[in-house]
Amino acid sequence: MATAAQVKALLKSYSDDDREHFVSVALQIAAHAARTGKGKLARELRDLVDDIKRRGAPGTVAPTVPIARPPAELSALLRVSYPQTRLSEMVLDETTLAPLTRTMREYRQLDRLREHGLPPRRKLLLIGPPGCGKTMTASALAGELRLPLFFVQLHGLMTKFMGETAARLRMVFDAMVETRGVYFFDEFDAIGAQRGTPNDVGEIRRVLNSFLQFLEQDDSDSLILAATNHAAMLDEALFRRFDEVIRYSTPTADQIEQLIRNRLHAYLGSRPAWTKIREAAKGLSHAEIARACDDAAKDAILSEEDRVRTATLTAALRERHRRWEVNASGDTT
Structure with missing residues (x-):
């Protein structure tokens, strides 16, 4: 059932008359119900939320939609959390902070930009040494935008069977369409290593090609973040597919x-x-x-x-x- 944090968030959004946050938290509770096998409750909650949305103001960004796949198919690939972190809690220089602030601003007016044929920033590549804020950035964006944070679990994604890793990656990108959130690929060099190197493995090359294709075709309402400590290992084609490449460093x-x-x-x-x-x-x-x-x-x-x-x-x-x-x-x- 709903966690204590979700119940508090639900009551606070009601008290603040924040319809969008109220709907978002309600759908997160419905998603949790679906993942734990309470399908009937999840459907009833979604129906109630749909009724609230029909009576809501037009032109707002659609709230999160619960994962429709059976829990078993995605439980090994995605780990979800509901961060309360804020960007103001981080200590970042302006060159790092500015693109994050701009991403939030564009995302909050996603529909308005799309009405004019302009895509909002949604795909960020985070580069820097360990412990300098890349993972916290994912939490802060999710907290600021009131979205669930999905950690893509590479140990569940990567397999030794030909074609299976790419198929699982396809499931993750399908989930981005079905469930609006922040999707975080940590240690991304495991997927994005350069092609054509002496240690190149054919299956990993196929996975990278699939990722490039999925990323380019993605038009969901989700944010996609990839983080690495080893930028030099990444394939050059990746840098062109992301909307922003954000670099982190040790603090001054x-x-x-x-x-x-x-x-x-x-x-x-x-x-x-x-x-x-x-x-x-x-x-x-x-x-x-x-x-x-x-x-x-x-x-x-x-x-x-x-x-x-x-x-x-x-x-x-x-x-x-x-x-x-x-x-x-x-x-x-």
Whole structure:
């Protein structure tokens, strides 16, 4: 049945007189009912929502439509969540933030653009080192646009049987039409590696060709995001198929300070030694800095202190450097 978060979202949208969000959450509940075998309940919920939509204002973007396929066919390929993340929670430079903001603006007026024969931005390729915000971006776009987030599970998608992976990929693209949402392909280089390299495998080449074809033909209302840490491995044809290629990097000194302030706003003292803190955090990703902040906050709580000391935070940041260096070298001694 509906999760606690969905019930709260339903009540909040009713309180705010937000018809679009109310309908979107109701359809998410119907989709969950369908996936768990409650077909009759799902149909009744969809019928009620259809009645609400018929009485709604014209010209709005259609709310999400529940997956029509039997749950077994897609459960191994897609994992769904309902993020509440917002873009304002992220610390990004303007060159990264601007295309994301523009994508949201165009998507919110999708029908208006299409009435003038203009396609909205919907297909984004996210490139950058691990832990710099690519996955969080997918959550933030889903949260901002009030859409479900579907993680495409590569272990369920990729098989050793000729033609089967492409067939499963076709199912994912069909789901994009049936269920409006944000579809996220992480570690995309597993699919999008260059053709014609010495390690080229015929089946993977066929999968990439299928992906290129499906992506080009897609005219759904869903957002498609692909992320990779290894841009150099991607086939050149992919870059032309995406509406935006967005690059991420490790945070600058100013971004380090902003990220730590956001993460430790309740625990920072009045005069942190920012020069020492920025130096200790230099070169770490957003995710590693966030983990170091959490470690420092936990140490303060367990030590019964109401503030995080600079020495505690810098020690946590240096520990993250050591762990990263061990992981990068593969040395476990």
